[in-house]
Structures are given as C-alpha cells and as structure tokens.
Amino acid sequence: MDLGLSNKVAVVTGGSSGIGLATAKILLTEGARVVICGRDGARLASAKAQLDAVRPDAALAETCDVLDNAAVNAFAAKVGAWSGGRVDLLVNNAGQGRASTFASTTDAQWREELELKFFSQVLPIRAFKSLLDAAPSPAIVAVNSLLSLQPEPHMVCTSAARAGVQNLLKSLAGEFAPRIRVNSIMLGLVDSGQWQRRFEARTDKARTRDQWFAALARDKHIPLGRLGAPEEPARAIVFLGSPAASYITGASLEISGGVSRSIRAPGL
Numbered sequence: 001m002d003l004g005l006s007n008k009v010a011v012v013t014g015g016s017s018g019i020g021l022a023t024a025k026i027l028l029t030e031g032a033r034v035v036i037c038g039r040d041g042a043r044l045a046s047a048k049a050q051l052d053a054v055r056p057d058a059a060l061a062e063t064c065d066v067l068d069n070a071a072v073n074a075f076a077a078k079v080g081a082w083s084g085g086r087v088d089l090l091v092n093n094a095g096q097g098r099a100s101t102f103a104s105t106t107d108a109q110w111r112e113e114l115e116l117k118f119f120s121q122v123l124p125i126r127a128f129k130s131l132l133d134a135a136p137s138p139a140i141v142a143v144n145s146l147l148s149l150q151p152e153p154h155m156v157c158t159s160a161a162r163a164g165v166q167n168l169l170k171s172l173a174g175e176f177a178p179r180i181r182v183n184s185i186m187l188g189l190v191d192s193g194q195w196q197r198r199f200e201a202r203t204d205k206a207r208t209r210d211q212w213f214a215a216l217a218r219d220k221h222i223p224l225g226r227l228g229a230p231e232e233p234a235r236a237i238v239f240l241g242s243p244a245a246s247y248i249t250g251a252s253l254e255i256s257g258g259v260s261r262s263i264r265a266p267g268l
C-alpha cells in the first residue's frame with residue numbers, strides 16, 4: 001500500500017529519542033521530509049545523524065521546548081522557511097509520564113503535569129495551524145496513553161491529564177474538519193527512553209535488562225508478553241498521519257499488546 005507520503009513535510013515533536021525518532025525514520029523511508037525537535041542539543045544532534053543516515057538532506061533538527069510559546073513560534077517559523085510554507089503532518093509526541101499517587105502529588109506537580117500534557121498539544125497545534133492549512137490534506141497525530149481510559153492510582157495526575165487531552169483532541173477533530181484530520185494513539189508500555197531511565201534507576205541491580213523488562217511485562221499482564229518496540233507505535237502514527245488514512249478523523253488507536261481490559265465506544 002502506498003501511504004502517499006512522498007515529498008510530504010512532517011514535524012515530530014520529541015523526535016530525538018524513542019517513539020518520536022522511530023516515527024521520523026519511518027517517515028523518511030516513506031519519502032517524507034521530516035523535522036524533529038527536542039530540548040537536549042546533544043541528543044538532537046545524535047538523532048539528526050541517524051536521520052541523515054536513513055536519507056541524506058531530508059531532515060531538519062531544531063532545539064525547542066514545546067512548553068515555551070516563543071520557542072515554539074520561532075520553531076514553526078524556521079520550519080515554514082525550510083519547507084516552503086507548508087506542513088502536511090504534525091505529530092505531537094514530546095513528553096514523559098509522572099509516577100505519583102494523589103497523596104504524593106504536590107499542587108506544583110499537578111500544575112506541571114497538566115501544563116505538560118495540555119500545552120504540548122495546544123502550543124504546537126496553534127503555532128503550526130497556518131502551515132497545516134497550507135497543505136492539501138493535512139493531519140495531526142497525538143501520542144497519548146491508555147491511562148486516559150484506564151487510570152492507574154500510582155500515575156494519578158498523568159492519567160487525569162491524559163483523559164482531558166483525549167477530550168481536547170475530539171473537540172479539535174470537529175473544529176478542524178474537514179480541513180485537518182486529528183487522531184491519536186493510546187499507548188500501553190513501550191521500551192523507550194522513559195523505561196530505560198526507570199531501568200537504570202532500579203533498586204534491584206541483580207537482574208539483567210532482559211529479566212527486568214520480562215518481569216515488567218508479567219507484572220503488567222500484557223497479553224503479548226512484552227513491551228512494545230518504538231517502531232510498533234511509530235508505524236501506527238505514520239499510517240494515521242498519512243493520506244492513506246484519509247477517512248479517519250477523531251479516532252484513537254490503542255497500541256498496548258492487548259493490555260486494555262475494556263470494550264469501549266469507538267473514537268478518541
């Protein structure tokens with residue numbers, strides 16, 4: 001199947017690692033020109049080198065914190081100049097989770113988490129809206145978590161914020177139709193930078209990486225028996241963001257190895 005991504009322009013926030021980087025690589029192999037951003041310059045430079053190895057002269061990497069409004073606007077301006085004034089796909093992927101219970105979450109942490117989850121969508125969408133409007137069949141794909149439907153008490157503010165984000169995306173799918181499609185993926189557990197950091201911070205240093213991740217998959221009762229690889233959600237992001245998904249908007253695709261316990265109404 002031709003995804004129709006040849007010569008399209010895609011922006012992936014948080015593209016310097018994990019799922020975002022895997023998405024950028026697949027977009028390049030599908031013929032798109034790709035822009036990534038992240039906060040850490042060294043990580044970004046390493047990612048850019050990897051993208052250049054996939055396809056030379058087809059990627060741009062810019063330092064940008066998606067929570068900094070001025071930086072996001074400046075980022076969009078640079079992308080517009082680089083792309084010739086249009087963006088076909090915006091992938092809002094930048095972010096991380098926060099493990100805390102209601103008892104252990106301070107007001108400042110609540111505010112920080114709500115800001116991260118909402119404004120990592122709001123600011124890039126606002127900044128890139130006119131570039132998306134200039135594309136023939138533009139799309140937004142948001143990376144979200146199954147926690148939005150299946151909250152976990154040890155990730156209380158992340159879960160609540162993610163549920164709100166799904167609600168926001170549904171509104172945007174309506175407001176932006178028929179011009180811009182808006183979809184999301186909802187992740188279970190994916191073996192990326194986040195989980196690598198938790199593995200490195202583990203208290204039980206006796207277990208190998210494979211043993212630690214296998215135990216995690218068992219503890220989380222993942223039917224497919226393992227965490228996902230970054231390429232697995234990345235393929236879904238690329239599909240949902242491509243012209244091949246031309247009749248899909250306001251939808252959400254669960255990518256969790258089957259960890260969801262419910263049958264739910266379709267949509268975001």
Ligand code: NDP
Nearest residue numbers: 014016017018019038039040066094095096189190192193
């Ligand atoms: P990684 O840590 O590997 O990647 C996160 C990326 O986001 C990095 O490139 C990071 O770069 C960037 N980033 C983080 N904060 C910002 C910011 N404020 N501005 C710009 N870039 C930022 O993790 P994943 O690939 O797993 O994460 C991708 C998305 O998937 C995240 O939103 C995460 O919350 C979500 N998710 C992941 C799950 C998993 O199991 N892996 C489960 C559920 C959701 P830098 O730090 O240099 O800025």
